[in-house]
Amino acid sequence: MKCGISDITNIKQKNFTEYLKLYSKIIPSIIKKFNGSAWECFFFFDMNAGPGGYIKNGIDIDINYRGSPIIFLDEIKNYNYQTRYIFIEKDKNIYNNLIKYIYNNYSKNYFDIACIGESNELKFNNKNTNHKGIIANIDNRNAIKELIKNQPNIKNKKCFGFIYTDPNGIFDTEMLKDISNIPCFQFMDILINCNGTAIKRCTGAFGTENLNIKLRTINKKHWKIRIPFGKWQWSLLWGTNWKNFPAIKGMGFYDINSIEGQQIFQKLNTMERG
Numbered sequence: 351m352k353c354g355i356s357d358i359t360n361i362k363q364k365n366f367t368e369y370l371k372l373y374s375k376i377i378p379s380i381i382k383k384f385n386g387s388a389w390e391c392f393f394f395f396d397m398n399a400g401p402g403g404y405i406k407n408g409i410d411i412d413i414n415y416r417g418s419p420i421i422f423l424d425e426i427k428n429y430n431y432q433t434r435y436i437f438i439e440k441d442k443n444i445y446n447n448l449i450k451y452i453y454n455n456y457s458k459n460y461f462d463i464a465c466i467g468e469s470n471e472l473k474f475n476n477k478n479t480n481h482k483g484i485i486a487n488i489d490n491r492n493a494i495k496e497l498i499k500n501q502p503n504i505k506n507k508k509c510f511g512f513i514y515t516d517p518n519g520i521f522d523t524e525m526l527k528d529i530s531n532i533p534c535f536q537f538m539d540i541l542i543n544c545n546g547t548a549i550k551r552c553t554g555a556f557g558t559e560n561l562n563i564k565l566r567t568i569n570k571k572h573w574k575i576r577i578p579f580g581k582w583q584w585s586l587l588w589g590t591n592w593k594n595f596p597a598i599k600g601m602g603f604y605d606i607n608s609i610e611g612q613q614i615f616q617k618l619n620t621m622e623r624g
Contacts (some may be wrong), residue, residue, distance in 0.1 A: 358582075358584055359415060362557065363415075365576070368601055369512075369601070370422065372601070373392075373511075378431055380510050381431075387508055389507045390432060392426075392429070392431065393509045393511030393512075393538060394511050395436045395437060395511075395512075396418050396422070396436065397438050397490040397513060397525065398490065398515055398517045398518075399417070399439040399448060399512065400419070400448070400468070401439075401448050402416070402420045402447065402448045402451045403415045419437045423452070423456055428472060433481045433483075434474060436472075436483065436485075437485070438493045439485070439487060440487070445485070448485060449485055452485070453465070462479040463482075463484070464482075464484045465484075466484060466488075474600050490525055491524065491525045496530070510537050510538065511520065511539075512527060512540065513540045514541045515540075516525070517544035519548055521544060523543050523559065523564045526568045527568050530589075531569050536591065539570075540588070540589035541589075545582050546583035547583045549564070549617075549618075550620075559619055560619055565587070570590060570591060571590075571591030572590050572592065573589050574588035574606065575618075576601070576614075577602045578614065579612060583617070
């Protein structure tokens with residue numbers, strides 16, 4: 351196994367790409383529907399950005415192992431509407447690798463990226479570009495609070511888009527709970543790469559929250575669940591407040607309350623790895 355990737359990396363990134371492409375098609379009509387009460391841009395928060403992919407020689411990323419930030423930047427080149435995105439990475443060395451790759455490969459005239467460290471203000475630049483981003487070396491529990499503190503006008507309208515978390519291990523329930531309870535971000539969906547086996551092992555060994563309790567903690571009314579894969583039972587969990595959003599069965603998603611969804615959910619929540 352190459353450093354930073356595993357046998358399921360390509361599957362995870364393929365799933366992320368499919369979801370991103372789906373969401374990018376519907377976001378303009380969603381914003382139009384709210385007629386001035388929403389920001390006219392697509393928000394994306396990558397809470398565990400990583401280095402951008404597998405680093406081959408200190409600079410280049412293997413095109414076969416692109417991480418979520420690079421997939422996102424490659425995709426939004428095709429968008430004719432505005433985006434606001436944050437790539438959050440706590441590890442300083444990984445953060446530096448991500449910055450190095452992006453600044454060497456993406457036009458500064460096209461992507462306005464405010465590159466910050468822990469001590470700098472977390473806010474979007476004011477340059478006249480469609481795509482404004484932040485690369486933040488900060489604990490993801492603090493990042494969105496810092497954004498609101500330094501850019502308070504963001505609270506004035508609804509933000510549409512999604513929050514993505516793909517941690518090494520178990521996703522941070524408290525972080526997602528806090529963001530989902532901020533009024534301007536309540537309309538952003540949440541996409542979680544969930545390690546089902548890791549959650550069940552910790553629940554059995556240490557009495558930590560099981561998946562059912564974790565999802566109840568996050569302020570989302572509806573959850574979609576994807577068929578798990580791999581020995582660690584990786585599954586995509588999709589939290590939304592849209593009642594009539596389709597389950598997207600073609601992508602392997604099912605409403606968590608459907609018969610199929612409950613079968614998948616019970617396997618992740620209560621059954622042993624299999």
